Amino acid sequence: xxxxxxxxxxxxxxxxxxxxxxxxxxxxxxxxxxxxxxxxxxxxxxxxxxxxxxxxxxxxxxxxxxxxxxxxxxxxxxxxxxxxxxxxxxxxxxxxxxxxxxxxxxxxxxxxxxxxxxxxxxxxxxxxxxxxxxxxxxxxxxxxxxxxxxxxxxxxxxxxxxxxxxxxxxxxxxxxxxxxxxxxxxxxxxxxxxxxxxxxxxxxxxxxxxxxxxxxxxxxxxxxxxxxxxxxxxxxxxxxxxxxxxxxxxxxxxxxxxxxxxxxxxxxxxxxxxxxxxxxxxxx
Amino acid sequence: xxxxxxxxxxxxxxxxxxxxxxxxxxxxxxxxxxxxxxxxxxxxxxxxxxxxxxxxxxxxxxxxxxxxxxxxxxxxxxxxxxxxxxxxxxxxxxxxxxxxxxxxxxxxxxxxxxxxxxxxxxxxxxxxxxxxxxxxxxxxxxxxxxxxxxxxxxxxxxxxxxxx
Ligand SMILES: Cc1cc2nc3c(=O)[nH]c(=O)nc-3n(C[C@H](O)[C@H](O)[C@H](O)COP(=O)(O)OP(=O)(O)OC[C@H]3O[C@@H](n4cnc5c(N)ncnc54)[C@H](O)[C@@H]3O)c2cc1C
Ligand code: FES
Ligand code: FES
Numbered sequence: 001x002x003x004x005x006x007x008x009x010x011x012x013x014x015x016x017x018x019x020x021x022x023x024x025x026x027x028x029x030x031x032x033x034x035x036x037x038x039x040x041x042x043x044x045x046x047x048x049x050x051x052x053x054x055x056x057x058x059x060x061x062x063x064x065x066x067x068x069x070x071x072x073x074x075x076x077x078x079x080x081x082x083x084x085x086x087x088x089x090x091x092x093x094x095x096x097x098x099x100x101x102x103x104x105x106x107x108x109x110x111x112x113x114x115x116x117x118x119x120x121x122x123x124x125x126x127x128x129x130x131x132x133x134x135x136x137x138x139x140x141x142x143x144x145x146x147x148x149x150x151x152x153x154x155x156x157x158x159x160x161x162x163x164x165x166x167x168x169x170x171x172x173x174x175x176x177x178x179x180x181x182x183x184x185x186x187x188x189x190x191x192x193x194x195x196x197x198x199x200x201x202x203x204x205x206x207x208x209x210x211x212x213x214x215x216x217x218x219x220x221x222x223x224x225x226x227x228x229x230x231x232x233x234x235x236x237x238x239x240x241x242x243x244x245x246x247x248x249x250x251x252x253x254x255x256x257x258x259x260x261x262x263x264x265x266x267x268x269x270x271x272x273x274x275x276x277x278x279x280x281x282x283x284x
Numbered sequence: 285x286x287x288x289x290x291x292x293x294x295x296x297x298x299x300x301x302x303x304x305x306x307x308x309x310x311x312x313x314x315x316x317x318x319x320x321x322x323x324x325x326x327x328x329x330x331x332x333x334x335x336x337x338x339x340x341x342x343x344x345x346x347x348x349x350x351x352x353x354x355x356x357x358x359x360x361x362x363x364x365x366x367x368x369x370x371x372x373x374x375x376x377x378x379x380x381x382x383x384x385x386x387x388x389x390x391x392x393x394x395x396x397x398x399x400x401x402x403x404x405x406x407x408x409x410x411x412x413x414x415x416x417x418x419x420x421x422x423x424x425x426x427x428x429x430x431x432x433x434x435x436x437x438x439x440x441x442x443x444x445x446x447x448x
Contacts, residue, residue: 001307002306005302006303008303008347008349031347034346035327038306038346039345042325053349055350080333101328102415103415104414105333105340105341105396108341109341109346111346188386189416190328241289
């Protein structure tokens with residue numbers, strides 16, 4: 001289908017974009033890579049009167065090394081994140097999760113910022129961002145503010161980014177030397193996660209000295225499996241001990257029931273996939 | 285209306301479009317590149333795949349205004365002087381199509397796949413075509429064609445405007 005008619009503006013700076021969002025009389029949508037928004041417009045599930053395209057703002061693109069952290073511009077594409085040597089080295093679990101998103105064409109257009117603000121419970125990037133204790137920088141009329149990932153995801157499709165604001169960048173503390181894995185469970189190609197697990201661990205002398213685990217699609221927002229993280233500390237990075245620690249992954253979650261599986265099946269998946277994700281992370 | 289200028293298959297176009305115009309509709313209805321087709325409403329099928337500045341995109345999921353100032357290559361821009369592009373030739377020789385509806389998108393994505401990974405395994409070919417659906421062939425001969433094109437050496441895969 002053809003979207004409803006809207007006005008369009010493509011500012012060249014964040015300041016101009018924020019002022020374009022300021023108008024109260026309009027139903028405004030920010031357009032990033034368009035890989036979620038354009039399908040929504042085509043199906044006429046949204047009818048904005050103005051699109052503010054942030055794709056022509058150079059300061060929103062790119063990956064920079066800031067010493068103890070990586071900073072990724074919101075408009076950096078999935079393909080750029082997945083291919084980046086900096087991301088692979090210092091935030092491996094984000095690189096692996098990004099490779100698992102959609103298909104090559106969508107990864108050429110879709111952006112990290114767009115995925116995080118879209119906040120689909122089955123989206124693959126919120127969980128690694130939460131696991132890596134990232135910080136998100138948001139620009140609005142009152143200037144810039146920084147929100148930790150733990151406070152960013154409010155509900156299904158709802159984040160700390162307000163209607164008149166723009167997510168500008170993501171700051172990720174370096175996890176250099178940590179093993180990483182993203183275990184995504186789907187039934188068919190090019191599918192959203194039924195359940196997925198982002199795991200990154202530090203192994204010293206065969207035992208786990210630090211572990212971060214987050215779950216995709218086990219509730220309205222991504223969830224840290226803190227019980228598992230604690231149970232893994234000091235344990236051998238091997239089969240049975242890891243599986244035992246992972247068996248509490250689904251505690252405190254609230255997974256959906258839908259045509260891909262009911263809540264109890266998802267709880268089972270979360271435990272099994274967490275074990276696999278941690279073992280694979282510890283092995284690389 | 286918005287004014288855009290886009291290079292399509294090597295030719296410059298300057299046109300007025302409504303901001304809501306999808307790139308695929310601009311290509312088909314205004315430029316006349318009906319070789320690029322629309323197969324779905326949900327961005328899943330990949331039949332509309334073109335190259336935007338040398339990388340594959342689903343042209344139903346890009347607005348024409350987003351492509352302003354950029355360069356597009358469609359299936360119609362591949363053959364040179366009556367000679368099929370090596371990927372088209374490989375599809376032809378390996379019987380990689382039946383109804384042919386998915387073929388424009390399959391060929392464009394297959395070229396992108398080899399640009400990214402010139403010697404893929406069978407598994408990597410299947411994975412790289414994840415965003416393109418075929419209702420006829422069962423994919424076997426498509427995978428065969430891409431592997432054959434990769435082997436038959438000089439698939440010259442340039443970026444936009446290059447020697448596609
Ligand atoms: C066929 C298909 C399969 C897919 N499969 C997967 C998958 O398996 N896993 C997965 O995680 N995703 C998947 N996606 C979604 C894809 O990852 C999108 O790229 C992503 O959800 C949105 O990013 P975008 O840049 O395209 O954002 P857009 O579509 O442009 O925007 C999405 C929403 O976020 C808002 N927004 C975007 N950027 C900003 C910003 N910087 N500041 C404020 N608001 C902003 C927009 O207003 C809009 O509401 C799939 C998409 C398609 C079409
Ligand atoms: S028409 Fe189906 S993905 Fe574009
Ligand atoms: S040949 Fe008919 S859809 Fe692929």
